[in-house]
Amino acid sequence: MTTDPKSWLKDRSELGVSALLLLLGVLVLTDALTLDVDVSARGPVGPATVPLLVGCGLLVVAVLLAVDVLHGGRGEAEGGEDVDLDAPADWRTVLLLVGVFLGFAVLIGPLGFPVSGALLFWGAAYALGSRHPARDPLIAAVLSLLTYGVFDRLLGVPLPGGPLMGVL
Amino acid sequence: MDSLTSLTDGFATALTPVNLLWAALGVLLGTAIGVLPGIGPAMAVALLLPVTYGLEPTGAFIMFAGIYYGAMFGGSTTSILLNTPGESAAVVAAMEGHPMAKAGRGAQALAAAAIGHFAGGMIGTMLLVVLAPTVAALAVDIGAPDYFALMVLAFIAVTSVLGSSRIRGVASLLIGLTLGLVGLDQLTGQQRLTFGSLQLADGVDVVIVAVGLFAIGEALWVAAHLRRTAGRPVPVGRPWLGREDLRRTWKPWLRGPFLGFPFGAIPAGGAEIPTFLSYVTEKRLSKHRDQFGKGAIEGVAGPESAASASAAGTLVSMLTLGLPTTAVAAVMLAAFQQYGIQPGPLLFEREPELVWGLIASLFVGMVLLLALNLPLAPVWAKLLRIPRPYLYAGILFFAAVGAYAVGGEALDLVVLLVVGLLGLGMRRYGLPVLPAVIGVILGPAAEQQLRRALQISDGSVTGLVNTPFAVAVYAVVLLLLGWQPLRKALARRRAGARAAESYDDIEGPTRR
Known part of the structure; x- marks a missing residue:
């Protein structure tokens, strides 16, 4: 194991995905919470309910993904007919x-x-x-x-x- | 038989010159796309979504179905001659087909695959004719809670069965759901995630998301990792089968569909699992077991037949329940939405001409495909030599045409590029693309059904589980959630048993 912080981060660049999901979750939640619900709420479930669920889901997934990456989990880059994963990305x-x-x-x-x-x-x-x-x-x-x-x-x-x- | 009369009417629709033309165009495009490396059927249908703006629905769907089946036929050609399966369904074909091609039996492998697809597609489509009206009749009076349950099933299935990492599947689904939220709320008209932008108030168009994720994302991803030395296809003559080969292949052809069809119909079944199952079955039953791995023709015939039948199975759940079980079905569902048609039990009542014309055209397409593929295989194989820069430049080009055709606005092209970059990132970090597309397509509908169901029950959550249908669907959802731990446990046990017996079983299909 290397202790060089730069290569440590490079090896775990997937944490960036986690950060993006976190950001997206916060964005969705903020938007949902600032909705003007009372005025036009029809029925028990207003326009904010599903965004709240999705936003919370994003936060949870962001955390779980970060935990997975820190435990050594890695997303497999997608292969393909013309894809050469051994070569460095161009x-x-x-x-x-x-x-x-x-x-x-x-x-x-x-x-x-x-x-x-x-x-x-x-x-x-x-x-x-x-x-x-x-x-x-x-x-x-x-x-x-x-x-x-x-x-x-x-x-x-x-x-x-x-x-x-x-x-x- | 009621469905027989309907099917006859369907043939009347499918055999009109215009629709025959669309079917022929569909299977031609489909075969070319299947042969061409780097383009899958889902990307092809996504790229062709813009034609829905200019074409009436029956013709469009006849063409899309032709592409779906044609891509299956063409995909095996690539697998056999180049050993690089593009579609997950064609992985198994490469395992036996490529050794055959290298041993100079490529013509036989291609014939076994083509006739296998024909048999599988025919049997699968017949099962579709028999089963689809029954399923539709059973499901005809399902309500909001049932629809919501079905969509939950689709979400869970697509995230937990496909792909190697469930958490990454869920992340992808949530990204899709978020994209689906953008725009005006359907019930109250409130702006969500629009940030005051007028353009975003219309929401993000499904066509742009599908094209961006499937086409631009893929092209950019390949560009980043383009193989500089493309593989060389094995040269091949005209496909044919000798008497001995026929004797070995006819049973696998007939067995394959009964594995493929049911797996195609269940959510996230697709073609990967049944082709593999068929392979294992044929290996067990074959008298030439020692040839497996070195080019056994049964190992091409059975799986290819299963693959085509699974496509028919996919259409059952897509047409009768509005439930997309594969990427192609998801994009076709998006096309239905473009026309304002809701696939589901009522589709057979409301649009009989469309549905039965589509089903009849599948038979027509299958015959066309066999005629196209058997004698012309060497011609198709030439497509494998297309220079890769042209191929991927072409994908970008048609993706741009599609996105621009949506609304004639240059801003849509920028949105497309952003979604494409998202698709690039998802491929880099192993986030599957399909859950996101399903999220965008089904998310808004699922929200509507949820709110409707809860409105009826006055906010009580029991309103979501008050029908036997919904309860049954949730039972399947629980089963799926339990499936992965179960499969892991089974694999561990089997691995132990294998070690004990030193049984020379084959490895699972290549993880991709």
Whole structure:
């Protein structure tokens, strides 16, 4: 057993989950207790009852989880076909993807779906390690246009066309 | 037989050109999704939820059911050729199927799996036709306390049977329930957890939660741990079975459904347990026991048949009781809610065309799937070579389309991302995703039923247990709560016995 506090914490980073659950529980309870119950209470069970139950549940689970972690319990990271749990986590890729996704959220209004969607796919593929200068953007453009066509024109689910669709 | 007439009407619905098209599209998408690594059927149906905005319900559900069954067919292809099961239901298929493929008998393994799925799905769906109306008729006059009891059952089952850690399951459920609380209280219109935000007053859309947890969370999690050298699939020819193989497989095909169906119908049964049970059964009964572990065809045929039958069982409890027992059923329930349809005993009375059209389409889909999978398996296997960056970029892309289609607001995309990051964290720390999704979908309904029941009984808690149905359901809940300690005790005893006999039993399915 190491006594280094930094690695002790790193080994028990799941305590952070416990802390988040605790925080969430406090949040739910505060919200429930500040509800204006008397005015509109109909029947014996008002709008605050279930939130109170859920909030208390969150606090209890937070404590139990912390106890479990301190006793050596660990949540098993989820496996999968393309998941290599032996390699260290690559958070840089995740951050890049988050950035690309937020960029899409910002651009869909001004640029419309076909353009921003293509950028989303291209950007995400790039972040995940694809480096084909011609194939990547081509697939992205075709996929985005097709999706726009199917959803907006065929299924009647409106997506913004943006300036590009104004030209075409 | 009343259900036979209804089924005939159902075929009239299912065989219209439009619905046939949806069924074909569903099984095609389903098979592709099953074959593609990294996408499960639950994620696929979640990603397709936005089509419910543009499609009438019958067509949508016919497509979803096709995806569900198709993914089962396709999942075994991945298991057999790549030895990396994506769906928990396909774990067992890899144990015998992959050794077969490596020994050059991949074609036979694929055929045994495909015909097994066909047999299991057919028998399971027939059982569904016979049983579902009966269950619905029995449950037709259940009231608020009964519904609440059923939802409690769903909550308990999903947290205590699945996953290795009950406490983490409960944590996930509570996160889901909390998300479900956001918005206006249904009975009094009071704002809860909205923090004064107008956008949050509408609540968090179920589609966004499902897509965020299943799709974005999964894609980000894989991105963090992407295997840089993807596994190489074993090349394979067209599936076929020789006379000797047929002689060995027909009994497992017929036995599998009777294990799969009941486990599919019970809460949190799913396909994992029955496929494993079927495997053990076939091993006991086989004349070729020495081949098990090295590529015994019975070990592919039985479990695969059980897996498809369990999907039919899942539909029984989903359609007749509104009780989702697997992730796919949970997402399909969300789709029902999108249409404002409440699955449950009354569904068979109120929406006969939808229900029977859906059931009939299962038969149609099964035939289509067999036709698609037997001759085309080598083509499907090519999907295994798709570059992973495209695959996961595609998942992010369609998730974004889905979330945006909900309300046409860019803010929904941000909410989606936040839920996705939550899903990422849950995967990192072993919190199962399914309880959270069930919590969001069933939480608000459960609260409504609870308050209604207590209103009737004027606040007395006995109002929750005053019907035999509710009492029976709570008895099952107690059983489930006692199940885990019991199973641990049994495992310990069995381990002791095994050590004594040095019996070469197989290990349990890979924990995942």
